[in-house]
Amino acid sequence: INLLLRYGFDAILWDISEEAIQKGIAAIRKTFAYPIKKGSMTEEGLAKLMQEHLKTTTSLEDLKGADLVIEAVLENMKIKQDIWKKLEGICRPDAVFGTNTSALPITELASVLTDPGRMIGLHFFNPAERMQLLEIICGKRTSDQTLSSSVAFGRAIRKVPIVVNDGPGFYVSRQLGALMGGSSLLLEEGVDPAKVEQAFMDFGLPMGPATLSDLTGIDINYHVGKTFEKAFGKRWEMSPLMELVYQTGFYGRKTKAGWFDYSEEKPVPNPKMAAVVQKYLQEKGVKPKEMTEKEIVDRMLVRAINEAAYMIQEGICDRPQDMDLAMIYGTGFPPYRGGILRYADAWGIKNVYDGLVKLEKEYGERFKPCSLLKGMAEKGQTFYKY
Template sequence: MRTEYETIKVEFREGVLLMRIDNPPVNQMSPKMWEDFSTAMMEAFEEGTVEAIVLTGTGKNFIAGADITYLKGMKDRDKIYSNALLAAQFLSGIETGPKPVVAAINGNALGGGLETAIVCHYRVAVKGASLGQPEVQIGLIPGAGGTQRLPRLIGLPNAVEMITTGKAIDAETAFRRGLVDEVVEPGELLDVAVKAARRFLTGELNKGLRTTRNIVLRLPSEAEKKALLDFTKAMTAQKAKGYIAPFKAIEAMEKGLSFDIERDIEREVGLFAECAVSDVAKNLIGIFLNTRAAGRLPRIEGVEPAPIKKVAMLGGGVMGSGIVHLLLRGGFETVLWDINDEAIEKAVGSIRKTFDYHIKKRKMKKQELDEMMDRLLVTTTSLEDCSGVDLVIEAIIEDMKIKQDTWKKLEGICRPETVFGTNTSALPITEMASVLKDPGRMIGLHFFNPAHRMQLLEIICAKQTSDQTLATSVDFARKIKKIPIVVNDGPGFYVSRQLGGLMGGAVFLTADGVDGALIEEAMVDFGMPMGPATLADLTGIDINYHVAKTFEKRLGPRYKVHPLTELIYKTGCYGRKTGSGYFDYSGEKPVPNPKVQEVVKRYLEEQGVKPREMSKQEII
């Protein structure tokens, strides 16, 4: 047989064939990869000198799932069904084929990648490898047997959780659940996998007993299956409003998991095709593809980003603390500056608090946090200590003069190549940079609260921002696992303009007598993750107010801050960070804040506005 294909590399090891998938950048199942894979596998089955096969990937990916770009434009359900069925039948052919196949999982095994691994007869994974069925996150379900084989290996409760949430698990968890048979160091993977393949040849391992479709001991009874899936449907209905994929996945398991696995897989493929032609899937796939393309700009193509190893964070408030969390998790040496020791002490406490979740969920030990902070974090009240950093991120008071004065001082302290990033929500970056001798080093790095959890990072180019500064900032965003959205300087940039319209619109409706709770409910039912009042409390009512005042100043008669916004701001209730905003957070659950409710009530009475009935559709 051949030893090289366009996307497959083949190596012989004394009766064991090592088949390596090499389809950059992430080993996706493209049409060409499927063609090479099926040809190579069939040739290996027919080759007399091959007694067993080891399947592995390259780089950080075993197989990162199907290439979904072709699905976005397809509208013919029958064509999608026939293509997906061919893929599913090919994997079944590996499972029932004449020779044992060992999966050497060298990294991410996601979607179709995991479905490929679970048709193999033995699975070895490197430490830290990620395994999952993330299809529901783009409006799809597993379409090559995932809903039928995964429960056989790890039990229905674990499989339902993985499939309906799309969340991946690491190799260590996969081992405990029975999804992989061994977890090894990366350098040991292929040797261990080849040894496992030879254990089939000596009779130590039995291929028939290790064929996934034959494993039925972990399948539930019909009564157990019904109880679990009915409960899952009820829970999913509360969380997945408007999404069909989780319910289609449940249906595949509900009607399947029988002894006739081929029929069950055909049903799964049919449900996959139904999802694939839905508007929900098309839109989610579009979001996924656009997110993946974020930051890929012709302007910086070929521009080498400067290395960022040490970062200064100016300001340790809520935003600054969250950003420091990101820096520490990313392994960056961090210098935290604030105005005095009291502010520093408070900031360090806030930073520690951002790691509470990791400690509570046992993703990190308190000792590990202490060691990380001792190793990476330096605190200071002197700007001189920022002299050796590669990047400065500023999140101090939203005052143009104070910011400009700070940047002028830093220009005399930092190296010429140090990037200056401001976290301003709305102040013009071009004006801020105008006081610098080299305004090309200035860029906007607009994080969103809570910074350590929100995925987006808005990168704002001033008029003179250099290509080098932009390329470095986009690269930095990816290193801290943010999605970069690059925009030009303008009032409110992009995100604040959008949020301003949403939250400002909610205030106008409230001032017209529409019940605030109904506005929240309407927007959540529409598909927003939270209502405008909840969002305002999260981002900070004071921040939103200052952004709105900036709009008023820069847009002139086109924009006017509503009087009710002024009154709510004057309450001093700025949201979660102050313990109350539109809602009071002092109890176990948020409740409407009586102080803000009274302000609204008094305003409506003074204006002679009566309660107004309005449908959710009208609100939207």
């Protein structure tokens, strides 16, 4: 809503109850706190903007004149499908239906519609008023018209729109999962978690895997990880240590403790979580393992690059520049590294492939190189073609 109001659209906020709407209004106001504090906007200016361009309602009927509907209700297939079915009977036939789901398949969501061509994924990143990326996801039947309207809309609200096809985690969540998820394997081998965090920060990422996991929620990551395991089998097998971590009930910031303890002003490592890791390592007879920061980051990156190649091979993504922009604008991947694929090209695809082969021998399928990458290594190709 912040973006719609800022960039000249009229908006209607629908929610299930007046109480939910009031919560929504308070959340919208909060998104304008920064410009008000900085003096680029006034309280009166915001009040006027909201009064003139924002309506609220608990009746879906009021959306009948909308050009675009962006749905962001609970992450539940049935709830979302029920709402979309109702909206199809209310909205104009040319209205675009955008869903902000983080992971539900767009094709399945759209399957309840008479015209599935009008549905598309519009995946915003938190906080939506500040993060630059808009990941646009085409379902199997999304029409060209729906896609072009969505890209135009993304540009109108000053986002960097990138277009991908439907698949588990779409592009960004799967790419980030591949980059960060491998850290659990390092912990299982006895590498110090603090060292892993530091290695990522020194590489230029805004935070390490434990900090990120606490921010998004260890429970959310666990469920997303399970989805990937179901879709991709052994290559994404959940580590036994992660099962134990999930069972602690420490889910991160929202429960005031995860990998870190947030009860004081400055987060400190959570001793109870450290004890879970220690107990696991003792039971398995694992000794502490020394790795350099470069070894840690290289291990994470070869897996991430391999997953990127799988996504190109599967037709989820087609343009390396979009993939790189998505990681930079959606996750804070260091811009001066150029993105996952630009980095891979500079590193040398043969080096990446050889690294994977070695790791596959040692650790199994998790590092199984994608055949696209193998072919590229043999032919001396790069992701970016000039």
